[in-house]
Amino acid sequence: METAYDFPQRPRRLRRTAAIRALARETRLHPEQLVQPLFVLDRRGGEPESIESMPGQLRLPLNRLVAECGELHALGLRAVAIFPVLSAEKKDAAGCGALDPETLVLRAVRAVKQAHPDLCVITDIALDPYTEHGHDGVLTEDGADVDNDRTVSILCDMAVLNAAAGADFVAPSDMMDGRVGAIRNALDAAGFAGTGILAYSAKFNSAFYGPFREAVGSAAAAGTTLLGKHTYQLDPANRRAARRELDLDAAEGADILMVKPAGPYLDLIREARDRTDLPLAAYQVSGEYAQIHAAARLGWLDLRRARDESLLAIRRAGADIILTYFAKEIAREQQAACASAGA
Ligand code: PBG
Numbered sequence: 001m002e003t004a005y006d007f008p009q010r011p012r013r014l015r016r017t018a019a020i021r022a023l024a025r026e027t028r029l030h031p032e033q034l035v036q037p038l039f040v041l042d043r044r045g046g047e048p049e050s051i052e053s054m055p056g057q058l059r060l061p062l063n064r065l066v067a068e069c070g071e072l073h074a075l076g077l078r079a080v081a082i083f084p085v086l087s088a089e090k091k092d093a094a095g096c097g098a099l100d101p102e103t104l105v106l107r108a109v110r111a112v113k114q115a116h117p118d119l120c121v122i123t124d125i126a127l128d129p130y131t132e133h134g135h136d137g138v139l140t141e142d143g144a145d146v147d148n149d150r151t152v153s154i155l156c157d158m159a160v161l162n163a164a165a166g167a168d169f170v171a172p173s174d175m176m177d178g179r180v181g182a183i184r185n186a187l188d189a190a191g192f193a194g195t196g197i198l199a200y201s202a203k204f205n206s207a208f209y210g211p212f213r214e215a216v217g218s219a220a221a222a223g224t225t226l227l228g229k230h231t232y233q234l235d236p237a238n239r240r241a242a243r244r245e246l247d248l249d250a251a252e253g254a255d256i257l258m259v260k261p262a263g264p265y266l267d268l269i270r271e272a273r274d275r276t277d278l279p280l281a282a283y284q285v286s287g288e289y290a291q292i293h294a295a296a297r298l299g300w301l302d303l304r305r306a307r308d309e310s311l312l313a314i315r316r317a318g319a320d321i322i323l324t325y326f327a328k329e330i331a332r333e334q335q336a337a338c339a340s341a342g343a
Helices: 010-015 018-024 061-072 104-114 148-165 179-189 206-216 239-253 263-275 286-297 303-317 327-342
Strands: 034-041 059-061 078-085 122-124 169-172 197-204 256-260 280-284 320-324
Touching: 034 061, 034 104, 034 327, 059 061, 061 078, 061 104, 061 197, 061 327, 078 104, 078 206, 104 122, 104 148, 122 148, 148 169, 148 179, 169 179, 169 320, 179 197, 179 239, 197 239, 206 286, 239 256, 239 263, 256 263, 263 280, 263 303, 280 303, 286 303, 303 320, 303 327, 320 327
Parallel strands: 034 059, 034 078, 034 320, 078 122, 122 169, 169 197, 197 256, 256 280, 280 320
Antiparallel strands: none
16 A cells, blocks of 8 residues: 555554454444343233334233243343333332232243243332332332332332242342342342342433333323432432442342443443443433434434444443343344354
8 A cells, every 4th residue: 555654553454344343343232241121011912012102112911921032032132121011000109019929020920931941031129110109119108208118128028029930130220228238138038049139220310211101101200290219219410429329239239230221321331340340231221212213213313323333332331231122123133144144
């Protein structure tokens, strides 16, 4: 090559061809690192329901959930997070449904683990699917706040029920103080020392949960009612507070730490990565998914490129594991790419 200058460094050499770029690539998306969140409906069969603000995501009847898990597993995904969608009459002020031994999520976990024992099943530990007000815990007597310790005691019982149903990881997403340690003790005392805790450690009070709340019908707490989730979820302005929560959950015995949402909090993912040797997860939440879809629908963004870039950024920031509604399509595309490369 004829050169005009005698530059000693030419980084573009590593970007010259697709083969060289692949060799020099530092982070990748692999289906084994992705977790597909799934919504389950309280009926055995019938048609799935679509979720308007989450194109391509469905609320699945139980038998379809089991079939979907088989499909995901065959595509190379190894883990799912199951969220129950309960009708209004199954909800009350105290979230009693969470401790019903036949509650939907427990039946779903049993059915999935029976059909697909190798799939890692993660369940959410928080009361929002079960409370009529949509909060993650029970309220204090005057209704002005969520009662931390009464909530933690319910979450402990809930975690034991989920472990007994076969959940591989319980994932406290409530942000109550002390819950990780309390849940660890409860699991150990009940004989579930092998059940892991995936802690939603740095979970922010985010506007990006909107579509999820539509999906599970917990929108009541989103701000229109007596209080938002400000008294327990982290203030989006706070980085030191997030570090403190991450450290506490690690000290209390969490097996995996998580930052949520992911894309707007890449700085915290990097901080967490640099602070702990535990595996680190990040949740690309419903609103992050929805905004990519909405822009793509308007023709303003290329869906696949924006999707892959958003996920690579989360990996690059330091997350090992990503919970993302895009998991299935990524796995499907990678399997198709492998098949055509092999053909
Ligand atoms: C409930 C919970 C929420 C999400 C996961 N678990 C919503 C909330 O805290 O209100 C959000 C996930 C998403 O937006 O994709 N504790």
